[in-house]
Amino acid sequence: MNDVAWFEVISSGMLTTVQDRGRPGHGSSxxxxxxxxxxxxxxxxxxxxxxxxxxxxxxVTGGGLAVRSVGETIVAVTGARAEVTVCDRPVxxxxxxxxxxxxxxxxxxxxxxxxxxLAVRGGIDVPEVLGSRSTDILSATGxxxxxxxxxxxxxxxxxxxxxxxxxxxxxxxxxxxxxxxRTGPRDxxxxxxxxxxLFHESWTVTPQLDRVxxxxxGPGRLHRARHDEMPSEGMVPGSLQVPPEGHPVxxxxxxxxxxxxxxxxxxxxxxxxxxxxxRPGQRVRFVPVR
Numbered sequence: 001m002n003d004v005a006w007f008e009v010i011s012s013g014m015l016t017t018v019q020d021r022g023r024p025g026h027g028s029s030x031x032x033x034x035x036x037x038x039x040x041x042x043x044x045x046x047x048x049x050x051x052x053x054x055x056x057x058x059x060v061t062g063g064g065l066a067v068r069s070v071g072e073t074i075v076a077v078t079g080a081r082a083e084v085t086v087c088d089r090p091v092x093x094x095x096x097x098x099x100x101x102x103x104x105x106x107x108x109x110x111x112x113x114x115x116x117x118l119a120v121r122g123g124i125d126v127p128e129v130l131g132s133r134s135t136d137i138l139s140a141t142g143x144x145x146x147x148x149x150x151x152x153x154x155x156x157x158x159x160x161x162x163x164x165x166x167x168x169x170x171x172x173x174x175x176x177x178x179x180x181x182r183t184g185p186r187d188x189x190x191x192x193x194x195x196x197x198l199f200h201e202s203w204t205v206t207p208q209l210d211r212v213x214x215x216x217x218g219p220g221r222l223h224r225a226r227h228d229e230m231p232s233e234g235m236v237p238g239s240l241q242v243p244p245e246g247h248p249v250x251x252x253x254x255x256x257x258x259x260x261x262x263x264x265x266x267x268x269x270x271x272x273x274x275x276x277x278x279r280p281g282q283r284v285r286f287v288p289v290r
Contacts, residue, residue: 001160002140004022004071004154004255005069005070005071005072005080005120005154006070006071006151006152006153006154007067007068007069007070007120007151007152007154008067008068008070008072008100008149008150009065009066009067009146009147009148009149009150009151009152010066010067010068010104010148011064011065011066011146011148011150011214012065012067012147012148012150013060013061013062013063013064013066013107013214014061014062014064014147015040015060015061015062015145016059016060016061016062016065016145016146016147017056017058017059017061017132017134017137017143017146017170017211018056018057018058018059018124018133018134018135018142018143018146018152019034019036019037019042019056019057019058019059019117019128019133019135019137020036020042020054020055020056020057020132020133020134021035021036021039021042021043021053021054021124021132021134022034022035022036022132022134023035023130023132023134023136023141025131025133025289027107027234027257028128029139030139030257031130031136031139031257032133032136032138032139032222032237032253032254032255032256032257033180033237033253034083034132034135034136034141034142034178034211034230034253034254035118035132035134035188035253036057036059036253037059037115037132037252037272037273037276038059038079038117038201038272038276038277039040039117039272040170040273041078041079041117041166041273042059042078042079042117042119042202043059043075044078044094044167045057045077045078045079045117045118045119046119046123046160047164047167048077048078048094048095048096048119048162048164048165048166048167049074049076049096049119049120049121049158049161050074050121050158050159050161050162051119051121051123051157051158051159051185052123052157052158052159052162053054053123053124054157055122055124055155055158056123056124056126056134056155057117057118057119057120057123057124057144058078058117058118058119058131058146058152059115059116060107060115060116060117060122061106061114061115062109062110062114062116063080063082063107063109063114064107065106065118065146066085066104066106066107067104067105067115067118067152068102068103068104069099069100069101069102069103069105070101070102070216070254071101071106071154071195072098072099073098073120073123073154074096074098074099074101074120074161075095075096075097075099075105075118075119075120075121075123076094076095076096076097076117076118076119077093077094077105077116077117077118077119078093078094078117078119078167078169079105079113079115079116079117079277080094080110080111080112080113080114080115080116080277081093081111081112081113081169082107082108082109082110082111082113082116083107083108084097084105084106084107084108085105085106085108086104086105087104087141088098088104088106088205091149091283092166093169094168094169095125095165095166095167095206096161096165096166099150099225100280105118105144107174108169110279111171112124112172112173112277113277113279114276114277114278114279115276115277118197120154121154121158121161122154122155122156122157122158123154123155123156123157123158123189124152124153124154124155125153125154125155125156125192125196125241126143126152126153127143127217129141129142129143136254137210137212138212138254138256139188139254139257148195153173155262156193159166167247172265173274173277173282174204175282175283176282176283176284177274177278177282177283177285177287178284178286178287179250179267179271179274179275179283179284179285180267180268180270180271180286180288180289181238181267181268181287181288182262182265182266182268182288182289182290183195183242183265183288184265184266185233185263185266186230186262186263186264187264187265188225188226189224189226189230189262189264190222190223190224190227190242190254190262190264191223191224191225193223194221194222194264195264196225196243197220197222197284198222198248198264198265199285199286199287199288201218201220202218202283202284202285203216203218203248203283203285203286204216204217204281204282204283204284205278205279205280205281205282205283205284206216206280207234208244209265209278209280210252210254211252211253211254212252212255212256213249213250213251213252213255214249214250214252214275214278215247215248215249216247216248216249216250216284217247218247218248220246221245221246222242222246222247222248223246224242224265225257226267230259230260230261230262231260232258232259232260233259233263234257234258234259235251235255235256235257235259235263235267236251236255236266237251237252237253237255237267237272238251238266238269238272238275239251239255239259239263239267239270240263240264240265240266240267240286241259241261241262241263241264242262242263242264243261244261248264250275252266252272252275252276253272253276265286265288268289271276
């Protein structure tokens with residue numbers, strides 16, 4: 001393959017950003033870790049093309065990305081199940097794909113899930129900001145979202161290609177989708193009936209979702225047992241915060257580092273990749289774990 005390769009972005013779709021495993025350790029400066037919303041799919045794409053774990057991929061929300069390969073490249077598309085084509089010919093997702101010079105790869109609208117990940121052997125080469133190539137939407141830290149006409153260089157963060165040329169994709173989501181949570185740290189701010197409702201009702205994903213978080217709507221409201229003002233507290237990914245209107249918000253990777261509303265529960269980290277693939281209209285059941 002050519003020593004120098006790059007992608008010409010023909011179409012960026014709804015939202016395409018550069019993401020890696022994030023920039024930890026900057027919470028005191030007001031920056032969250034950020035990084036790939038579905039790290040499991042991001043890591044799988046990098047593994048298929050033999051990249052180092054910290055290589056950057058393209059996170060494609062809602063499909064619509066089209067890129068032309070300048071030079072020969074090896075890529076993989078994981079995450080949301082979507083049609084992937086090369087020069088209008090269908091190819092497999094969750095598998096290694098060879099691109100020749102001038103080949104055009106397209107990722108269609110997802111049939112299931114929301115976010116796809118395009119990895120190229122060597123990684124997406126953009127300047128690091130505070131040790132990461134990730135785009136943080138909330139703080140506008142890192143590279144700008146990808147636009148049509150952009151030229152994205154391919155880096156040199158590759159290792160040996162693995163023997164596996166494809167990885168089984170995750171099982172289809174259920175209905176409702178189950179997300180495990182641990183109650184607290186402020187569950188005592190809510191009535192016992194609201195705690196029961198959190199776990200016994202199905203919650204619907206609203207169109208108000210992005211890399212910052214997901215707003216849910218349910219058959220009723222979660223009512224507080226305490227109504228005094230709470231000082232701002234630190235937030236982590238997976239925090240299930242309840243604003244005054246009583247409908248929970250699940251924070252994702254670009255969440256604020258502090259918040260002034262009580263957190264009724266926190267999703268287990270292993271289920272955050274599932275949350276990152278939720279779409280408007282899907283039903284979710286929160287399952288308590290110890």
